[in-house]
Amino acid sequence: MAGMIGTGKTTFAELISESLGSQVFYESVGDNPILPDYYVNPERWAFPLQIYFLNTRFKTIRQAMSDQHHVLDRSLYEDLIFAELNYEAGNMTKLEFETYVDLLETLMNEISSSPKQRPDLLIYLDSDLDTALNRIKNRGREYEQIENHPELLEYYKTLHGKYKDWIQNYTKTPVLIIESKKYNVHNKQDAEKVLTLVREKLYSLEPLTV
Structure with a gap:
């Protein structure tokens, strides 16, 4: 999964994983010891935070290699x-x-040296900024809230723009772009529509070979 903060990556990942009978590997957020401090003092904690995320994401990829259907x-x-x-x-x-x-x-x-180490598919959740901001507000992490940290609004605006540029130039793997606002995956019909999109894209891909 990929997408800006607040686009619903975890919710969509859990839906897809359940459909595939596989496991979700989560980003280290709730248990991240640096993230709350970063939002208070980004100049002090930006570099340690980036290294922490890089390390944990690489470890996660290595763990996920144990099965081709992990998310x-x-x-x-x-x-x-x-x-x-x-x-x-x-x-x-x-x-x-x-x-x-x-x-x-x-x-x-x-990661790129072996096809088995690359994701079969990157699912990018697109979203308008207002929808992402509403979801950030509703999930209630104190350090993410604009009301408590007004400077975050500009941060989120810049991040949203960077994601738009990034996905337009992404070429590492096959991509499926889903407009997350269109689907309430807690609704059975919407969930099935999302899963149909994912299945059709996966079936269209050439099998990866070593």
Whole structure:
């Protein structure tokens, strides 16, 4: 799965995983020891946070390789979006950003070296900004709330734009783009529509070979 904060990645991932009879590998958010501090002081915590996410996402990919049907609720490929945003905002130094990019490229090369290590499909959840903001508000994580941290509104606007640019240029794997606002996956009919889109896309792909 891929998409901006608040597009519903975890909810969609759980639906798809249940349909495939597989496991969801979750992004480390609720148990992330750095994330709350990052929202309070991004200049201090941006680089450690990016390294933490990079490390945990790579470990997750290695775990998910145990079965071809596992679902990850966020991809490693979009990680650079957040690092670029932090660097451009002055939260990471040039040296920190270059160190991060070098490590990311090393890990990406290892993932790309074997077809079995690549995802069969990247499902990108698209969303307008207002919908994403409403979902962020409704899930209630204090450190994500604009009411408590007004500066986050500009952050979310910039992030939304970066995701739009990123998916237009993404070429690492096959892609299925789903407009998440169109589907309430808690509704049986909408859930089946989403699963039909996923099945049809997966069936259209050439099998990956070693």
